[in-house]
Amino acid sequence: MSVQSLLSQIRPIWLQRISHDLVRGAGVRENFEKQLIRFYDLLEQAIMTGDFSWIDPLLIDWANVPTLSDLEDDQMGISALINQMISLTYDIARNSLEPEPALDYLNAVIPALTYSLEKIARLETEMRVTHISNQLVDVEQKLERLDRSKSNFIAVAAHELKTPLTLIEGYTSMMRDHVLQSTQNGVEPLLKGVNNGIRRLREIVDDLIDVSLIDNNLLSLNFQPIWIGHILGLLKSELEEFTEEREQLFSIEAFPGSDQIIFADPERLHQALRNILTNAIKYTPNEGTITVDGRLLPGFIELIISDSGIGISREDQSLIFEKFSQVGQAALHSSGKTKFKGGGPGLGLPIARGIIEAHGGTIWVDSEGYDEIKCPGSIFHILLPVRGEAVDPKIEKLFGKNNPFLDETNAEKENHTDDTTA
Numbered sequence: 001m002s003v004q005s006l007l008s009q010i011r012p013i014w015l016q017r018i019s020h021d022l023v024r025g026a027g028v029r030e031n032f033e034k035q036l037i038r039f040y041d042l043l044e045q046a047i048m049t050g051d052f053s054w055i056d057p058l059l060i061d062w063a064n065v066p067t068l069s070d071l072e073d074d075q076m077g078i079s080a081l082i083n084q085m086i087s088l089t090y091d092i093a094r095n096s097l098e099p100e101p102a103l104d105y106l107n108a109v110i111p112a113l114t115y116s117l118e119k120i121a122r123l124e125t126e127m128r129v130t131h132i133s134n135q136l137v138d139v140e141q142k143l144e145r146l147d148r149s150k151s152n153f154i155a156v157a158a159h160e161l162k163t164p165l166t167l168i169e170g171y172t173s174m175m176r177d178h179v180l181q182s183t184q185n186g187v188e189p190l191l192k193g194v195n196n197g198i199r200r201l202r203e204i205v206d207d208l209i210d211v212s213l214i215d216n217n218l219l220s221l222n223f224q225p226i227w228i229g230h231i232l233g234l235l236k237s238e239l240e241e242f243t244e245e246r247e248q249l250f251s252i253e254a255f256p257g258s259d260q261i262i263f264a265d266p267e268r269l270h271q272a273l274r275n276i277l278t279n280a281i282k283y284t285p286n287e288g289t290i291t292v293d294g295r296l297l298p299g300f301i302e303l304i305i306s307d308s309g310i311g312i313s314r315e316d317q318s319l320i321f322e323k324f325s326q327v328g329q330a331a332l333h334s335s336g337k338t339k340f341k342g343g344g345p346g347l348g349l350p351i352a353r354g355i356i357e358a359h360g361g362t363i364w365v366d367s368e369g370y371d372e373i374k375c376p377g378s379i380f381h382i383l384l385p386v387r388g389e390a391v392d393p394k395i396e397k398l399f400g401k402n403n404p405f406l407d408e409t410n411a412e413k414e415n416h417t418d419d420t421t422a
Contacts, residue, residue, distance in 0.1 A: 006097070006105045007044050013096050015040060018088055022081060035062075043116075047108050052115040059116060063123035079121045086113045147215075161205050169198045207347040211323050214354030221265040221358055223387070228301060229258035231270050232292055235277060242281055246340070249289045250281075257296035263387040264359055272355040275348035276305055276363075276380055284309035285340060285375060296386075300361070303382040310341070311376040312367040320365070323350040360385045 001009075019033050039058055046054040062078045089109055093102040176191045213219040232252045243250040280290045288308040295302050312320060324346040356363045361384040368376035 001101055001104070003104060003108045004044075004048060006101055006108070007047065010092065010096060010105060011040060011044075014089070014092055017092055018085055021088060022084055043109070043112050046112050046115075052112055055112065055116055056119065059119050059123065063120055063127060079117060079124055082113065082117045082120055086110065086117065089113060161201075161208075165198065165202060165205060169195075169202070172198060204347075207351060210351050210354070211347055214351065214358075215323075219268075219354060219358050221268055223263045224266055225261045226264050226266045226269070227259055227261060228294070228303070228384070229254065231266060231273060232258070234270065235274055238274070239277055239281065242278075243290065246281065246284075247287045248281065248284060249287075251289070251291050253291065253293040255294040255296075257301040257386070258294060260296070260301070260386070262301065262384070264384065265355075268355045269359070269384075272352040273303070273305075273382075275352040276382070279348055280305060280307040280309065280378070280380070283307070283341060283378070288375070297383075300383045300385055303380075303384070305380040305382070306377060307379075308375055308377045310372045311370045312365060312378050313370040316370070317365050317367060320349050321353045321363070323347055356382060356384070 015033065015036050018036055022032075035058075039055070042055045042058055046052045059078075090106065093105050093109075096102075097105060172191060172194050176195065210219070236250065236252050240250065277290065277292075284290060284307045290305070290307045293304045293306070295304075353363050361382065363380065363382050365378055365380050367378040
C-alpha cells in the first residue's frame, strides 16, 4: 500500500482520536477539529512533496495563539500538544494497521511531526524571549524613571532646605553678635551649639545638591593650574586636629608628580580628597596610621591613600561608592565626621567618585576584607589625568602657554634641576 493510501486510510481515525483525547468541551473541540483538518492536509502535502515547510504557516499561526497570561505563566501549550500528537500517532498506527503498513505510515508521518515539534518549540522560544526582553525594557524604564524621580526629589529637597537654613543661620549670627556685645554671655554656648548644628545641616544640604548635580551630569568644574602636593598640605593642616584627637599617625609623602602643575578644579578636588581622608580617619581605630603616597604614570598621577583600619569586605567594595549606601550597622549611624565607625548619610565617597570622574579620572579600593580585630586596612587608588593646558578657553587665556607665571615656575624648576645635577 502506498504512503498516500495509508495517509488517507488513517486520516479519519487520526482526526477523531486526536480531537477526542486532547480537547475537552464541545465548542472548543469543534474549532480544534477545523485546525486539525488543516494540519493533516498540510501534513499530507509536506510528506508527498518532501518539503516540510508546507506546515510552517499553520505552525506560525499556532505559535501566536498564546495570550499574555500564558506567557507570564510559562505555558508552552502548542509544543506540548504536538508532543502528545506524536505519542498518540504511534498508538493509532499500532491499533489500526498491520505491522508492516504501520511501520511505513510511521516512517512517513513521524519525521513531519518531529519537524513540526522542533519548529513550534523554536517559535515559542523566540516569542518568549521577545516577551522577556520587553519585560526587561519595561523594568529598565521604570527604574530610570524611579532614579530620575529620586534625583529630582534630592534636588528639590536640598534647595527647599537651603532657603530657611540661610535665614536661620543669619538670624542666629545676629543674635550671637548681640549677645557678645552684652553682659549675658551665658547664652553664648547655646548659640554656639545651634551654630554648629546649622553648619552640619548646611554640609548635608550641600552634599545633597552635589549628588543631584553629579546624577544629572551638571557638575561644572573650574579648571586652574594646581599642585597636588599643595592641596594635600592644606588637607593635612585641616585634618590634623581630628587625627591628633584620635591619636592617629597621619603622614603625606612627597612623591613624583606631587609638585607638577596640572589643570584641575582645586575646590572640588580638595572636597573629594577630604571626603576620602575623612572616611579613612573614621574607620581607622585610635593610634592607627593613615598615609598618602603616589606616583607619576604616563598621562596620570596616581594618589594612594592607605590606612590601618578595619577594612572593607569584598562585596561592599563597590557598594561604598553608591549614594546613601550603608555598609555598617544602622545602630552606629552618627552625624560625627570622625567618630570611630560612625555612620553618615553615605554621600562622601559617591561625591568623591563623581568629582574624580568629572576630571576624567577614576577611583577604586583594595582591601583584604573586613576585620575589626586584625584591621587589614584599605587602600584607595585615585587616577587623575595630567592636563598641561586648560579646558576652558577663558582659562587658557589666563593660564596658557604664554602666561608669565607658568613660564617663571617652569624656569625655577629647570634651574632647580640644573643645580641638583651640578
